[in-house]
Amino acid sequence: ALFYAQDPKKFHLGMFEIGKPLGKGKFGRVYLARERSSGFVCALKTLHKSEIQQGKVEKQVRREIEIQSNLRHPNIVRLYGHFHDSKRIFLILEFAGKGELYKHLRKEHRFPEWKAAQYIAQMCAALKYLHKKHIMHRDIKPENILVGIHGEIKISDFGWSVHAPNNRRQTMCGTLDYLPPEMLRPGASDNYYNEKVDLWSLGVLTYEFLVGEAPFEDTPVMTQRRIAKADMKVPSFVSPEARDLIMKLLVLDPEKRIPLEDVERHPWIVKHCATKGGERGA
Numbered sequence: 006a007l008f009y010a011q012d013p014k015k016f017h018l019g020m021f022e023i024g025k026p027l028g029k030g031k032f033g034r035v036y037l038a039r040e041r042s043s044g045f046v047c048a049l050k051t052l053h054k055s056e057i058q059q060g061k062v063e064k065q066v067r068r069e070i071e072i073q074s075n076l077r078h079p080n081i082v083r084l085y086g087h088f089h090d091s092k093r094i095f096l097i098l099e100f101a102g103k104g105e106l107y108k109h110l111r112k113e114h115r116f117p118e119w120k121a122a123q124y125i126a127q128m129c130a131a132l133k134y135l136h137k138k139h140i141m142h143r144d145i146k147p148e149n150i151l152v153g154i155h156g157e158i159k160i161s162d163f164g165w166s167v168h169a170p171n172n173r174r175q176t177m178c179g180t181l182d183y184l185p186p187e188m189l190r191p192g193a194s195d196n197y198y199n200e201k202v203d204l205w206s207l208g209v210l211t212y213e214f215l216v217g218e219a220p221f222e223d224t225p226v227m228t229q230r231r232i233a234k235a236d237m238k239v240p241s242f243v244s245p246e247a248r249d250l251i252m253k254l255l256v257l258d259p260e261k262r263i264p265l266e267d268v269e270r271h272p273w274i275v276k277h278c279a280t281k282g283g284e285r286g287a
């Protein structure tokens with residue numbers, strides 16, 4: 006709300022006091038920043054135009070800005086505005102006080118079931134919000150999730166998100182671990198997939214939170230083969246309820262994956278997430 010004091014069209018670098026670097030994004034650094042007149046603290050993500058042009062990702066960046074600017078959800082990183090100078094594009098983003106989820110996961114090796122269930126419930130809420138707008142994220146993984154000051158999680162990086170249905174083939178970069186089989190299937194020019202791709206990735210995320218590694222982690226060739234057959238083993242230390250949810254999300258046929266409404270009501274989620282007003286009599 007602080008930003009609305011300014012005319013949204015006139016953001017510029019001089020408006021911000023730049024603080025410590027928060028880390029490196031894909032196309033440039035991210036800095037802690039404070040908007041001078043309001044004192045509002047945010048994250049300023051810089052994208053180098055040269056690298057964007059080389060990477061031929063202008064369209065993706067424009068889409069990321071267009072999509073994320075219109076999203077308002079506690080489990081989605083807010084994009085308040087953007088501006089550019091001769092060399093860089095600047096995204097004015099919500100500052101997440103507890104940083105990058107994947108760093109917490111690496112440090113803790115794996116999350117206790119109560120924490121994993123609460124994170125998955127929050128992911129469900131964010132995905133329900135996106136899917137209602139017919140937006141599929143398509144790149145759900147720990148690296149794209151941040152942690153807010155109260156321990157709540159926030160997804161970001163909408164570079165791969167698109168409005169469903171989508172029958173264009175995009176070249177994916179980075180890890181294959183989270184890709185659903187229908188995005189790996191070769192050929193089929195009318196290759197058609199929809200937001201159910203995010204359900205598969207939610208299953209991979211649940212597995213990785215509880216086990217500490219992705220279910221199909223292997224060499225790239227083997228990973229693709231194992232995804233295509235949903236070939237994975239759930240270790241015995243994972244509770245039967247959690248295993249049940251994972252097996253209902255990692256289903257080859259997108260139509261047979263458990264919908265988000267049923268994920269929210271799943272016994273493993275209900276057991277660990279006291280929903281407000283949902284409590285049964287003690």
Ligand SMILES: CC(C)NC(=O)[C@H]1CCC[C@H]1Nc1nc(Nc2ccc(C(=O)N(C)C3CCN(C)CC3)cc2)ncc1C(F)(F)F
Pocket residue numbers: 026027028029030035048049050082098099100101102103104105148149150151160161162
């Ligand atoms: C989803 C996307 C793919 N990821 C990103 O963009 C990454 C790329 C680099 C930073 C992050 N982007 C953001 N990070 C924050 N908060 C934040 C980050 C790092 C720390 C932290 O651990 N340190 C400073 C530590 C403190 C201790 N020292 C030792 C190491 C760094 C603490 C808070 N808020 C908003 C953003 C956002 F996204 F809005 F830009």
